[in-house]
Amino acid sequence: MAPLTNFDQRNVYERELLKLALKLTATKDTEEFVLASNNNSLLSHGSNLSLKRIETLAKQGFYKNFFFKFSVRDNLLEDFLAIPFPLERGIVGYRVSFVSKQNQSLLTPLTRIEHISKLTTLQGIGWLDSDILTKNGMPVFTISVYEKMFEMINENRAELFFRGINEWHSEYQTFKYQFPNLSVDQNIALHYKMPRFFFTAKHNVKNAKRVEAGLKMAFENGQLQKLWNQFYAESVKASKLSKRTIIPLDNPYIKNLNKGYEKYNISLQELIEIELSTEKSQ
Numbered sequence: 001m002a003p004l005t006n007f008d009q010r011n012v013y014e015r016e017l018l019k020l021a022l023k024l025t026a027t028k029d030t031e032e033f034v035l036a037s038n039n040n041s042l043l044s045h046g047s048n049l050s051l052k053r054i055e056t057l058a059k060q061g062f063y064k065n066f067f068f069k070f071s072v073r074d075n076l077l078e079d080f081l082a083i084p085f086p087l088e089r090g091i092v093g094y095r096v097s098f099v100s101k102q103n104q105s106l107l108t109p110l111t112r113i114e115h116i117s118k119l120t121t122l123q124g125i126g127w128l129d130s131d132i133l134t135k136n137g138m139p140v141f142t143i144s145v146y147e148k149m150f151e152m153i154n155e156n157r158a159e160l161f162f163r164g165i166n167e168w169h170s171e172y173q174t175f176k177y178q179f180p181n182l183s184v185d186q187n188i189a190l191h192y193k194m195p196r197f198f199f200t201a202k203h204n205v206k207n208a209k210r211v212e213a214g215l216k217m218a219f220e221n222g223q224l225q226k227l228w229n230q231f232y233a234e235s236v237k238a239s240k241l242s243k244r245t246i247i248p249l250d251n252p253y254i255k256n257l258n259k260g261y262e263k264y265n266i267s268l269q270e271l272i273e274i275e276l277s278t279e280k281s282q
Contacts (some may be wrong), residue, residue, distance in 0.1 A: 013231045014069045014087055018198070020223060021214025055079065058201045065207050067200045071128040073253040081202045084258065085215040086195040089228060090265035092164040094246075095129070095190040096239055098153045098172075099160060101183045106159060109187050109245045113137060116247075122149050122158040128253060129162065132192055136249045147175075154179035162190060165271075169235035189241060192249040195261055219264060228266075233274055242272045 054068045058080060069087060070076060099106055106119070117137045123130040125142045133140050141158060143149060150171070152158045163171060168184060176182055200208050218224035246268075 013227070014198075016227060016231075017087060017215070017218070017224065018067065018211065020218050020227060021211050023214075024217045024221075024223075025210045025214040058199070061201060061203070065200070065204060067198050067211065069196055069198055072195050072197050072257055073128055074256045076199060077256055079202075080199040081204060081208045083198040083200070083208055083212045083215065084261045085197065085212060085219075086261050086264050087198065087215075088164070088166055088196060088232070090193070090195060090262075091166045091232065091236065091271065092196060093192050093194040093251075094165045094239070094241065094271070095162040095192075096165060096168055096244070097160045097162045097185045097188075098150065098168065099183055099185050100153055100156050100181050102156060102181075103159055104183050104185065107185045107187045111188050111245065111247075113247055113249070116160070119159040122152055122161040124149065128194065131253060132194070132249065132251050133162070135252055136192075150175045150179050150182060154181045156181075160185075165189070165239040165241070166232040166235050169238045186240070187244060189239070189244045189246050190249055191246050192251045193254060194251060195254075195257075195265075197261075236271055236274050240275055241268065242275055 054070075057063060058066050058068065071092075072082065076082065097107065107116070113136060117139065121133060121138050121140050123133065123140050123142050124146065125144045127142075130140050130142050143152070149158075149161050153161050172182065172184060198211055200211075215224065218227075
């Protein structure tokens, strides 16, 4: 997994969401929490950690009330206590691709997975996306340095770099001047189920229940949706899913996951309504 860099703001939303959940469930005897995210940033301590190190810290109880956010997969459900709430409401599973400006017409509305499987797709080492894409017949080249991925697309050293529709827009704004040959395909989007949960050690039941209750409270009172919109609505609008061919893929790594979390996902129709609401107001 790519370590946090000066350009990397991927952890901000989950930090704010956890703070909100804790605020809504605060009592006089509330305890301090430590959060790590799937970009390996130990937020409260500024360290860069591998997933294996995060797992070790969680299992050993090195930090009290240690939570980390990660894409759900069956082995994590076995080893840790999961808070079954999709933090980004499922939009990470909608993927659009960075391409170079020379490759803007590489994908078309008629593109199918068989066509994509002939291209070089870039992903991060240890990312669940890498495994999902590989299982669906796509050759994937993996590297560890986050910023390097944008550089490789910019220099035509890889053809495709798929990112969530909640991720690509801010990344493009961040890197477009540093990598002026960077562009984004406008024709297709991949889609697969890839919920991201908070996880903690199995013994941390009381605080896991607190976080789960706080997330559900935030959803019920609309504060979670408000925070979600603050971070992701602009990127959803810019993704223009209504104008893309959406290619469904299978995620074979969540076979043991209870589907109850899906009621908190945002639907494709709702995403398109967010997009079209901008067009109507113009």
